[in-house]
Amino acid sequence: xSCASCANAVERGVSKVQGVSSANVNFATEKLTLNYDSELxxxxxxxxxxxxxxxxxxxxxxxKEVTIPISGMTCASCVxxxxxxxxxxxxxxxxxxxxSTEKAHVVYDSGQTRISEIKQxxxxxxxxxxxxxxxxxxxxxxxxxxxxMKKLWKKFVTSAIFAxxxxxxxxxxxxxxxxxxxxxxxxxxxxxxxxQMILVAPSIAVGYQFYTVGxxxxxxxxxxxxxxxxxxxxxxxxxxxYATIMIAAGHNNYTMDLYFESAGVIITLILLGKYLExxxxxxxxxxxxxxxxxxxxxxxxxxxxxxxxxxIEEVEIGDIIIxxxxxxxxxxxxxxxxxxxxDESMLTGESIPVExxxxxxxxxxxxxxxxxxxxxxxRVGKDTALAQIIKLVEDAQxxxxxIARLADIIAGYFVPVVIVIAILAGLAWFISGQSVVFxxxxxxxxxxxxxxxxxxxxxxxAIMVGTGQGAEYGVLIKGGQPLETAHKIETIVFDxxxxxxxxxxxxxxxxxxxxxxxxDILRLAASAEKGSEHPLGxxxxxxxxxxxxxxEEIDDFSAIPGHGIKAAISGKQVWLGNLxxxxxxxxxxxxxxxxxxLADEGKTPMYVAVDGILSGIIAVADTTKPNSKKxxxxxxxxxxxxxxxxxxxxxxxxxxxxxxxxxxxLADVLPKDKANEVKKLQEQGKIVAMVGDGVNDAPALAQAxxxxxxxxxxxxxxxxxxxxxxxxxxxxxxxxxxxxxKTIRNxxxxxxxxxxxxxxxxxxxAGLLYVFGxxxxxxxxxxxxxxxxxxxxxxxxLRLRKFKPER
Numbered sequence: 001x002s003c004a005s006c007a008n009a010v011e012r013g014v015s016k017v018q019g020v021s022s023a024n025v026n027f028a029t030e031k032l033t034l035n036y037d038s039e040l041x042x043x044x045x046x047x048x049x050x051x052x053x054x055x056x057x058x059x060x061x062x063x064k065e066v067t068i069p070i071s072g073m074t075c076a077s078c079v080x081x082x083x084x085x086x087x088x089x090x091x092x093x094x095x096x097x098x099x100s101t102e103k104a105h106v107v108y109d110s111g112q113t114r115i116s117e118i119k120q121x122x123x124x125x126x127x128x129x130x131x132x133x134x135x136x137x138x139x140x141x142x143x144x145x146x147x148x149m150k151k152l153w154k155k156f157v158t159s160a161i162f163a164x165x166x167x168x169x170x171x172x173x174x175x176x177x178x179x180x181x182x183x184x185x186x187x188x189x190x191x192x193x194x195x196q197m198i199l200v201a202p203s204i205a206v207g208y209q210f211y212t213v214g215x216x217x218x219x220x221x222x223x224x225x226x227x228x229x230x231x232x233x234x235x236x237x238x239x240x241x242y243a244t245i246m247i248a249a250g251h252n253n254y255t256m257d258l259y260f261e262s263a264g265v266i267i268t269l270i271l272l273g274k275y276l277e278x279x280x281x282x283x284x285x286x287x288x289x290x291x292x293x294x295x296x297x298x299x300x301x302x303x304x305x306x307x308x309x310x311x312i313e314e315v316e317i318g319d320i321i322i323x324x325x326x327x328x329x330x331x332x333x334x335x336x337x338x339x340x341x342x343d344e345s346m347l348t349g350e351s352i353p354v355e356x357x358x359x360x361x362x363x364x365x366x367x368x369x370x371x372x373x374x375x376x377x378x379r380v381g382k383d384t385a386l387a388q389i390i391k392l393v394e395d396a397q398x399x400x401x402x403i404a405r406l407a408d409i410i411a412g413y414f415v416p417v418v419i420v421i422a423i424l425a426g427l428a429w430f431i432s433g434q435s436v437v438f439x440x441x442x443x444x445x446x447x448x449x450x451x452x453x454x455x456x457x458x459x460x461x462a463i464m465v466g467t468g469q470g471a472e473y474g475v476l477i478k479g480g481q482p483l484e485t486a487h488k489i490e491t492i493v494f495d496x497x498x499x500x501x502x503x504x505x506x507x508x509x510x511x512x513x514x515x516x517x518x519x520d521i522l523r524l525a526a527s528a529e530k531g532s533e534h535p536l537g538x539x540x541x542x543x544x545x546x547x548x549x550x551x552e553e554i555d556d557f558s559a560i561p562g563h564g565i566k567a568a569i570s571g572k573q574v575w576l577g578n579l580x581x582x583x584x585x586x587x588x589x590x591x592x593x594x595x596x597x598l599a600d601e602g603k604t605p606m607y608v609a610v611d612g613i614l615s616g617i618i619a620v621a622d623t624t625k626p627n628s629k630k631x632x633x634x635x636x637x638x639x640x641x642x643x644x645x646x647x648x649x650x651x652x653x654x655x656x657x658x659x660x661x662x663x664x665x666l667a668d669v670l671p672k673d674k675a676n677e678v679k680k681l682q683e684q685g686k687i688v689a690m691v692g693d694g695v696n697d698a699p700a701l702a703q704a705x706x707x708x709x710x711x712x713x714x715x716x717x718x719x720x721x722x723x724x725x726x727x728x729x730x731x732x733x734x735x736x737x738x739x740x741x742k743t744i745r746n747x748x749x750x751x752x753x754x755x756x757x758x759x760x761x762x763x764x765x766a767g768l769l770y771v772f773g774x775x776x777x778x779x780x781x782x783x784x785x786x787x788x789x790x791x792x793x794x795x796x797x798l799r800l801r802k803f804k805p806e807r
Contacts, residue, residue: 005217010032089117091112152278161202166265189255190247200263207233223415231422232444295312295386296329300324301322302319317380322372322374331384335357335361337358342354353369364379364384418446442765445765461798467483473735477736478723491640500624507618508603510522555569555570582609585609587614602654605618606618636661646667689704707722708721738806
């Protein structure tokens with residue numbers, strides 16, 4: 001593919017196939033993503049359709065190579081035996097066992113078989129596979145891209161070697177430079193023409209694709225950039241051949257009408273532009289390369305009491321893995337022995353190490369800082385968090401934003417329109433009395449300058465860089481659609497619990513009477529609650545442990561449903577509960593005003609009474625996250641209205657809202673009604689985003705124009721969302737909006753310059769300046785300008801790599 005028209009042609013062709021529900025071609029990544037019904041259409045038919053439209057198909061490579069040392073071989077029959085055993089495995093391509101080096105070299109399809117299965121085949125054959133010394137696994141996209149760049153560079157150099165003397169011979173005499181008599185146009189006009197024809201041939205040869213693809217797509221009714229170049233340079237060469245024949249017939253006046261140098265130089269410049277474009281496009285996928293580079297290559301696995309080093313591809317679920325201080329954690333798992341602190345900044349962007357103890361989860365590619373741990377592998381290969389993040393970013397980079405459809409529609413009509421304009425412009429000048437050569441110059445210049453490459457690159461390159469940059473800051477945007485919609489958001493609805501707040505209650509206040517101090521009140525309350533599973537009780541016990549208070553034994557305990565508890569501790573009767581409990585027990589309430597003040601602040605007051613006398617109040621609340629207020633202030637600066645949705649009562653909700661600066665409070669909302677509340681806001685004509693973390697937020701996340709999930713939330717919420725915040729930091733909502741604004745601004749800049757370039761370039765190429773006494777545009781300059789336009793668009797997109805959140 002060479003331009004946006006190519007992408008459109010493939011999309012149109014494949015979409016017409018019965019059973020294909022959607023087809024999306026990303027010109028920047030050169031990939032086709034499609035949904036199809038396998039009962040109605042086969043993948044081979046789809047590939048054939050792509051070829052019929054005029055393009056080739058490259059499949060994602062799953063072929064890998066491995067060299068396995070083998071112990072126990074004694075003769076040639078051992079070699080044959082092992083080769084036969086491995087060859088029987090499905091997916092094995094080639095097997096070569098070398099007796100002298102005692103190694104088996106296997107080429108296999110990793111989609112059909114695994115290294116562990118190859119090793120098992122060796123064992124079953126009666127031999128012992130040893131530790132793999134090295135494994136060569138190619139990064140297909142990187143290899144393909146590097147090969148493409150080398151190929152383009154060779155083509156450019158070859159063309160330039162011949163086009164440079166061609167330009168000198170064709171134009172030198174006009175600049176007063178002397179040519180040898182043997183090729184001088186005045187003394188040997190035929191030689192002058194023939195040497196140019198010979199020198200242009202290599203440029204035509206290396207640029208053969210412009211003709212093979214260009215004319216094929218033209219005949220199919222879907223002309224592309226190659227068609228424009230092919231027609232333009234082809235016309236120049238054909239006219240040059242005609243002029244050479246006329247010179248051979250004695251018409252020497254045609255020596256000034258040769259156009260070989262235009263064809264040679266145009267092809268050379270376009271190949272240079274394509275090389276620079278390819279080099280720039282390679283940089284757009286840096287985020288993916290960085291993510292892939294995070295994963296360690298090997299793992300230290302405990303098998304049958306022995307520590308063995310295995311390639312990460314061989315690690316299976318259930319394997320016990322040992323990680324030493326300073327090493328990377330190979331795969332996802334659960335700690336079963338030891339404790340440590342782990343740097344998870346690769347996943348969350350948070351630089352502070354996270355403490356890990358037995359039962360805690362660890363994530364592949366994070367770094368073990370201090371302790372020695374053993375963990376059980378729970379997710380390996382494509383299921384690890386890192387692999388899923390890479391997949392998410394790759395999918396996002398391959399998706400289209402709605403704004404891209406405008407460019408796609410225009411590009412689809414663009415090339416045919418340009419061909420018509422070129423023909424009309426050439427004919428108009430010829431009819432007006434200009435020469436065939438002048439008219440041909442106009443025709444070629446219009447075709448060459450109007451290439452829609454820049455249009456095709458404007459959107460996908462910016463999306464690739466934007467989503468990649470977001471991933472580096474822990475903001476995973478799942479595609480072009482949410483990336484574009486995010487900058488239009490007018491209202492953001494936050495779930496309260498676990499999103500604005502920490503999601504777990506903590507002790508915030510202890511109010512004491514004259515007879516008791518706060519530590520004694522807390523110790524008695526915690527002693528009474530130490531067996532409780534109620535969140536409020538757990539908060540009290542947690543606070544006591546934090547202060548290292550020694551808890552007392554309970555002699556008797558009874559729960560009073562809906563009100564609280566009663567316990568006998570060290571000969572004392574202790575009551576702990578709400579206002580109804582105090583009133584029912586007939587205890588004099590001397591702290592009612594304090595209780596009401598705490599309730600107004602969104603806290604839950606729990607009365608503590610000892611032997612029938614009120615001792616104090618312990619207030620418990622779900623506290624707001626440190627950055628909640630700052631994030632909401634930033635959103636207000638961006639002109640976004642902020643709402644909060646919760647199942648809590650109105651008073652508690654309003655207390656939290658007041659603390660962090662919420663504009664709209666939606667309280668007493670049942671989980672099943674959250675999506676309806678979002679819908680009501682949308683019905684007011686607002687673009688709404690929803691931020692949540694729980695299973696009950698999933699419908700609302702799906703209903704919102706943009707669903708944003710907290711990374712620490714449930715898998716269901718993350719799956720339903722369009723954007724995932726890996727750090728669980730609400731300031732990253734601001735980052736997502738800022739990134740969206742900058743990316744869309746960048747896309748608009750790209751589209752503007754791509755349109756402006758073509759809008760201005762085509763009339764100039766058609767001779768507008770010449771009408772008013774100015775110069776006509778040389779096709780060679782048109783070729784250089786066209787190449788520059790594509791490179792400038794990609795370079796502008798790469799500026800997004802400098803994006804940093806404004807905190």
